Amino acid sequence: xxxxxxxxxxxxxxxxxxxxxxxxxxxxxxxxxxxxxxxxxxxxxxxxxxxxxxxxxxxxxxxxxxxxxxxxxxxxxxxxxxxxxxxxxxxxxxxxxxxxxxxxxxxxxxxxxxxxxxxxxxxxxxxxxxxxxxxxxxxxxxxxxxxxxxxxxxxxxxxxxxxxxxxxxxxxxxxxxxxxxxxxxx
Amino acid sequence: xxxxxxxxxxxxxxxxxxxxxxxxxxxxxxxxxxxxxxxxxxxxxxxxxxxxxxxxxxxxxxxxxxxxxxxxxxxxxxxxxxxxxxxxxxxxxxxxxxxxxxxxxxxxxxxxxxxxxxxxxxxxxxxxxxxxxxxxxxxxxxxxxxxxxxxxxxxxxxxxxxxxxx
Numbered sequence: 001x002x003x004x005x006x007x008x009x010x011x012x013x014x015x016x017x018x019x020x021x022x023x024x025x026x027x028x029x030x031x032x033x034x035x036x037x038x039x040x041x042x043x044x045x046x047x048x049x050x051x052x053x054x055x056x057x058x059x060x061x062x063x064x065x066x067x068x069x070x071x072x073x074x075x076x077x078x079x080x081x082x083x084x085x086x087x088x089x090x091x092x093x094x095x096x097x098x099x100x101x102x103x104x105x106x107x108x109x110x111x112x113x114x115x116x117x118x119x120x121x122x123x124x125x126x127x128x129x130x131x132x133x134x135x136x137x138x139x140x141x142x143x144x145x146x147x148x149x150x151x152x153x154x155x156x157x158x159x160x161x162x163x164x165x166x167x168x169x170x171x172x173x174x175x176x177x178x179x180x181x182x183x184x185x186x
Numbered sequence: 187x188x189x190x191x192x193x194x195x196x197x198x199x200x201x202x203x204x205x206x207x208x209x210x211x212x213x214x215x216x217x218x219x220x221x222x223x224x225x226x227x228x229x230x231x232x233x234x235x236x237x238x239x240x241x242x243x244x245x246x247x248x249x250x251x252x253x254x255x256x257x258x259x260x261x262x263x264x265x266x267x268x269x270x271x272x273x274x275x276x277x278x279x280x281x282x283x284x285x286x287x288x289x290x291x292x293x294x295x296x297x298x299x300x301x302x303x304x305x306x307x308x309x310x311x312x313x314x315x316x317x318x319x320x321x322x323x324x325x326x327x328x329x330x331x332x333x334x335x336x337x338x339x340x341x342x343x344x345x346x347x348x349x350x351x352x
Binding site for chain 2: 001002003005023024025028036037038039040041044045046056057058059060061062063064065067075104124
């Protein structure tokens with residue numbers, strides 16, 4: 001039996017629909033740290049470049065394989081982008097997740113050098129898991145780095161009350177991009 | 187057979203076959219050099235074994251799906267990096283030599299090999315930080331990162347109905 005998963009990307013307090021695909025796999029493109037070594041396979045994807053939304057997941061010795069589908073999702077497939085900020089953004093909090101028995105870890109890869117680091121983990125989780133993690137993360141300057149666990153006390157209905165920042169320009173990378181745009185205008 | 191030269195992380199380059207001999211490895215302390223003569227004229231090579239050794243013979247031979255590859259396994263200097271032909275399949279060495287770092291040749295190094303390569307042969311070479319897989323299809327060389335190779339194999343397995351569905 002195949003279980004349909006909704007593909008999500010979790011980074012700090014943001015949950016985005018879909019997981020990006022490039023050259024038949026999930027690309028590892030960290031914003032912090034360096035990848036001059038070989039990154040491990042996150043997942044092979046039987047889809048053209050772009051985004052996948054709903055998928056079936058198979059696991060073979062080489063790693064997970066995502067096959068697009070159209071069925072109603074029963075679980076979440078979450079690409080968790082954990083990070084620790086590097087030089088120039090040390091006052092911004094790092095983001096980590098303490099994975100519990102509620103998720104199945106499918107693959108993992110990370111940076112090995114450079115300023116700051118990132119570890120991306122692909123997990124299969126219950127519906128609502130990514131929002132639960134995201135709404136607990138406080139992405140404000142001078143907040144300490146946070147390693148967040150799934151919290152059963154946060155009910156799914158409360159996600160709406162806690163605002164999830166989807167397109168806020170408060171994170172360091174977005175701030176730098178905004179500054180660059182301003183500079184070009186100037 | 188065509189002759190290609192391969193170095194870690196770099197695209198294989200086809201040789202023009204104009205030299206009268208092919209050398210692999212280096213002369214010197216902690217090193218060894220292997221030399222193989224090339225005779226005749228023509229666009230294709232064949233390997234001939236004689237009582238005194240092996241020679242490469244140029245000629246208008248029919249083209250083959252095998253090829254010859256001069257494989258230099260040594261990347262940039264690193265004290266402990268493993269420089270060798272890793273996980274090789276379908277590679278038959280004819281002559282080999284050794285390349286080393288440092289005057290005394292004792293720091294680190296690896297082999298340079300001239301080999302006959304069968305179709306679908308593959309092997310992995312380390313460069314200073316990364317690894318690259320090389321695969322000879324019988325017609326061309328395909329280079330893949332370990333992740334690209336895993337992705338290809340994983341998709342092939344799922345197409346055949348293997349694996350566990352979540």
